[in-house]
Amino acid sequence: MGELNRTALHVLHQELGAKMVPFAGYDMPVQYKLGVMKEHLHTRAAAGLFDVSHMGQVILRGPDPAQALERLVPQALTGLDEGRQRYAFFTNETGGILDDLMVANRGDHLFVVVNAACKAADIAHMRANLPGIEVEEITDRALLALQGPVAETVLKRLVPGVAAMTFMDVAILPSPFGALWVSRSGYTGEDGYEISVANTQARALAEALLADTAVEPIGLGARDSLRLEAGLCLYGNDIDDTTSPVEAALEWAVQKARRKGGTREGGFPGAARILAEFDNGAARRRVGLLPGTRAPMRAGTPLFASAEGGTQIGQVTSGAFGPSLEAPVSMSYVATEFAATGTGLFGEVRGKRLPVTVADMPFRASTYKR
Incomplete structure (x- = not known):
């Protein structure tokens, strides 16, 4: 195994007592001092902060990137309103699923988030099959998820504009941590947000959120049990390049x-x-x-x-x-x-x-x- 990649929050994870494990080529926290069970229940009761910076962040620019991307996914993207995002998946010629992803309409471009394990393949797939579209991988931003019933209360103290957002809304909002790319979505079945922040500001944002007593850091272990209770697929386990959307109940x-x-x-x-x-x-x-x-x-x-x-x-x-x-x-x-x-x-x-x-x-x- 080669050297593992590290997110911008790697040192903070260690300082918080995280147990680190290899995941999709990254050294990632599987749990913290609370343990998986308590982290899971805390997210359901209050708010949990997840580092999901291992996932791929991509911008698509060019003439009608939504129409172009429809050649690779069975979702309707050309009618997606600005400021909204949609769950999608790449399919292959035999009807299997190459990866699932989120696609956001940000006006003059699309913002796409793909799974960490498929990141390189997905970017190569888009570059090979979207002629005339610029496929830019974003490597200087971290991605955090704040999930749970008090996520809004916590985040709006730092970024008031998030309170007006509803499920699957996206926005670029000013903050003390620079411009934040925010979506009201997540992978837990709870209300919450995913927040893209400059790597240089990621620790400051994470510490500001963790300073609220309602927020605890949450690892991959609880993320998995939370998404399973919510009936959400894990790529590579529940969907893959042999499973069709109909087989997968999608x-x-x-x-x-x-x-x-x-x-x-x-x-x-x-x-x-x-x-x-x-x-x-x-x-x-x-x-x-x-x-x-x-x-x-x-x-x-x-x-x-x-x-x-x-x-x-x-x-x-x-x-x-x-x-x-x-x-x-x-x-x-x-x-x-x-x-x-x-x-x-x-x-x-x-x-x-x-x-x-x-x-x-x-x-x-x-x-x-x-």
Whole structure:
């Protein structure tokens, strides 16, 4: 393994007592002194501060970058209002998902945030397939996420303009830490913000937020359990280049304009398969699972329709204990005939089949400000 990259907050993480682990080529905090369980619950009750600077920040400039980007994603971007962002995903020619991302309309350009593990590939993909569009990777800014029910109260003391924002709004706002690129969004199911700040000001901003007694630093461990309770996919686990948007239960993210009969039907990689699955369904489906045991069923657990015998009908892709629910939760793919809510299945753990029930997601209702 080569030398790990470090974010602008690396020294602060160490000073805060973080346990650091390799993640997507970066040395990242997995937990702090509170521990994963308490960090998770604190975010649900107050506010948690996450360093997500490992993710890729990209600006697209040129003649109609939204129309150009529609050639690579099945989302409708040309009608996206200025000051708004949309969840999107790159698809491949076989209808699989190359990565999921956020796309924001900032007037004369698009601001795109991509996953850390896919960052280099995504930027290369855009540069190769968006002729006439300048693809600028932003490397001099950190990215923080402030999440939880008091996130607005905390952040508006420093940046008053954030209070007027609603879910999926974006804005560039003045602050004592320079211009902040803010979105009202996140990866926890809670209300909150993602904040791009100059690397030189990242520590000062983080310390100003942590000075509020409602805010605790939160690591990757709690970030994972929070997003799992919220039913949000982790790229590489729950979606990948073999899973289609329909298999992944992400139909809601494909606007009518890009579907069959829409004003801009198709025109993206894998459209033939994806649009056919909109009409006919897919052979498998991403679902939530509630294990009937105290222990979580983790990624890789095979699923069966009966307690004994039979062929495997699915597999767990993510699983953990859900601290907010005080129960284990999992996400999986199962054959579509077994995907109905309430269906009883069995997960095979260490050679023993244990009961599990198909459940709706999110496991805990989201609290976005709409």
